[in-house]
Amino acid sequence: MQKLYSNITQIAGDVITLEAENVGNMELAQVMTKRGTSLAQVIRLDGKKVFLQVFAGSRGISTGDKVRFLGHPMRIPTGKTLLGRIFNGSGKPLDNGPELTDNLIDIGGPPVNPVKRIIPNKMIRTGIPMIDLFNSLVESQKLPIFSIAGEPYNELLARIATQAEVDIIILGGIGLKYDDYLFFRDTLEEHGALSHSIVFMHTAADPIVECLLVPDISLAVAENFALEGKRVLVLLTDMSNFCDALKVISITMEQIPSNRGYPGDLYSQLAARYEKAVDFDTAGSITILAATTMPGDDVTHPIPDNTGYITEGQFYLKNGVIEPFGSLSRLKQQVNAKTRDDHRTIMDTMIQLFAAYRETLEKRAMGFQMSAWDIKLLNYGKLFEDKMMSLKVNIPLERALDLGWEILHDCFLPEETGIKKSIIDQYWPK
Amino acid sequence: MTGPRKGRITKISGNMVTVSFDSPVMQNEVAYILHGAERLKSEIVRVRGNLAEMQVYEATSGLKIGEEVEFSGELLSVELGPGMLGQIFDGLQNPLPDLAKQCGFFLKRGIYIEALSDTQTWDFTPLVTPGDRVRAGDKIGFVVEKIFKHYCMVPFFLQGNFEVVSIENAGKFTLHQAVAQIKDLNGKIFPVYLSQNWPVKIPIRAYAEKLKPDEPLVTKMRLIDTLFPVARGGTYCIPGPFGSGKTVLQQLISRHADVDVVVIAACGERAGEVVETLKTFPAIIDPRTNRPLSDRTVIICNTSSMPVAARESSVYTAVTIAEYYRQMGLHVLLLADSTSRWAQAMREMSGRLEEIPGEEAFPAYLESHIASFYERAGMVRLYGGSIGSITIGGAVSPAGGNFEEPVTQATLKVVGAFHGLSRSRSDGRRYPAIDPLISWSKYKSFIDEKQKERGHGILRRGNDVVQMMKVIGEEGTSLSDYIDYLKAEFFDFVYLQQNAYDVVDEATPKDRQIYVFDFIHRILESEFTFEDKDTALHFFQQLRQLFKEWNSAPWRSKEFEKAENEINVLLLERLKKG
């Protein structure tokens, strides 16, 4: 039944057009070129015309090449046999292991019925005070790391991944540098995590369009494990490459861009992926951590902007530390009432005082005289940066809370902190 | 007998499908794509020659050229009747809990379930007798739904005067058993049921007149009620960059606002946020009714990964349900989060239709669509004389947090109040992050007008001093200017800011607002004298700490009085020194 077509009439960007019949929207096809066989997906149908997005790119495709439609959308094998394995961006093995064809499932499946979700309630401890204390990470959260290129976001991702208590780690590399891939592999190995990890690797050297599949493949596999009750952590790095690939395709398809060349549906496209993060009622969970590099450190750029509107907060990595301003975990309140009853007080107070410290820094930079209060704030800010903010710090939450009180005590009188008297009476170090 | 009118698919692009047809079709008509055993709901959005372009309310993967389409002859409608309170629907009014029962964890495309149960019976009590004259919207009887008398009304689409021919006695009825017959002047008979259908894009107008919204709607948010009030039947918007607190604010208002029914339209935002409402409301007791909050709430949920076209219709579904309850003489609050996602859905569709794009690729009709949506709010006098209202509050998510963008600008043109959230306030954890220097309201507050003006005044004054200090430094600022700055900061910290996670502080009733604001007003008016700036700063820090205690003490409790006394002692001491 699988008829071969060989009448490619148009090649533009990474999209080819040909005439064919009985083809389904979003269906998969194989394009057979001299260089080998590449996967392609139907992205538009107009009468007999079929528009195919070629994942390996259109370079070298000839109008005489053959196309075979597979009659189904993109599928991926699932299950335990994937553990410890490494695949490329379209699911082909990159290690020496066998090709898998077990339990094939469609990628990009339907959304979860909201009523089958539960309110997330389990904190993921990382040992990083800027996370645990100020922006607690929660199982099933979707959270990007915003940073400019060159910041240690992959190190941060790897550190959280190896420290978090999860059953399975899935790494989706999107335009990842090979060195970074090796770094991930070695770190996972060092922590004995490789055996319960799965890697889908699209490197910076691979065709751009191929990276479009990585989030969907990673999340489809994750979803399958989560339905079996597993807690899955998905790392996607770097989602900005995914967005740029979307932009390229939409321009090829002559869609009217909405903002700096990005398509109007960027929000929906990103949401379809990030919303796969879930804590299932009576099954497992998916937590998504993603790297989002910001062109020009500009949070208002369409990529971080649309991402921020979708995710449940973000960690803003700047100058090698997690910036308190701009960083946010929106799920923190689901867990930080149950840790220790001074958690929220310390969190709010220390950040408000840190904001005041930043204002004082500005004043100082302008050459203004420092008041007694300014001097206290400067002292506080320094301690905060050294003992809390530095990513070298690795302490449990409880220790971080105690440390918070110590720093406040060293710098301020109780009433200067704005903390309620009843809490001061209970916690202020004597 | 002729079968349904049919067409065939000629083009598929994303969720837009073009269909050729040879019998008449109607703009905005609902059609179904027949794909194997699946029937996928769609709506005609443009007709050109013998081609109809349809937005599909489902994923379009697998659809093929030549597949059949069946036209329904109907506009996209909702069913209005008892059983909606406490329910959670998707944008097309499918009850999500029932979908979950049928399909499990995932939403399955092409599965549509009756919005309201066919089999459930309701205790009906008649209110009219044969021979009575009635018209559209008149109450002919009622059933009890949760906390309300849910009135059964003469269908809204009927025009003119009618006479009741027959009416059932009190008893149990399902939604599809007629409870009355009425006839028009020509003797034509119409049955009346406990429910009726209504096309969502057309406003329900079965009332005598629309009134000016001039009664404050108490939200229990101090910053709003005191400085930027909302009126019953009014409209307001909450634009703000991501993470600035729009959703938290809407959640707070949905719990505490002084209204009868709350309709929440979760439009293109996170599913997790709806889950929170959904799972917590049944356990929160509404002090007004002593019943769970869910009993007065309807949730329309079309979150960001659900089909985009249904997102577009979800706000209309929500406002139509709100209008229905208003027809019963109830006060309804509609909260839409976020109207920008609805606007984006329009943009996606417009792009696929290849319409000439306006700014940021939004269609030219963006403004008029936004205006006519907010226009559906309002306080109305019904024919029977009672009053009902819909207040609409819409979150706006401006691209890049920039309020100059088209959706924010179009919204600001039509709403009565603007609660603008700012990144600097939310970064500084000054919640709610409504920026008092940019926000405005055209409505009346229950706070004394002069006192309120003074409140605004001190905030502006404080900001002037801050700007000045940036230039000449604290040391160059006079002590009296510095005190004004401290007063403004004090006012912000102890009154405008409200801790959403403190059971008492999260909601401040009207009486308490009037009392505390009056108290603060006296402090703002007092002439304090201090030796130097450090003493002044320290005094206001102490005052702030005591107010925090006061704010979390229950209204009129022992702790409340104790905290108030401590504040008075501190104030007296200070004023004596001065």
Ligand SMILES: Nc1ncnc2c1ncn2[C@@H]1O[C@H](COP(=O)(O)OP(=O)(O)OP(=O)(O)O)[C@@H](O)[C@H]1O
């Ligand atoms: N009133 C408040 N009190 C305390 N914290 C708040 C308050 N409002 C917001 N926050 C904090 O800010 C976070 C983000 O708020 P919210 O989800 O309401 O933002 P948003 O404006 O709706 O963002 P988005 O546009 O991305 O949906 C919350 O999760 C919470 O941590």
Ligand SMILES: [Mg+2]
């Ligand atoms: Mg929100």
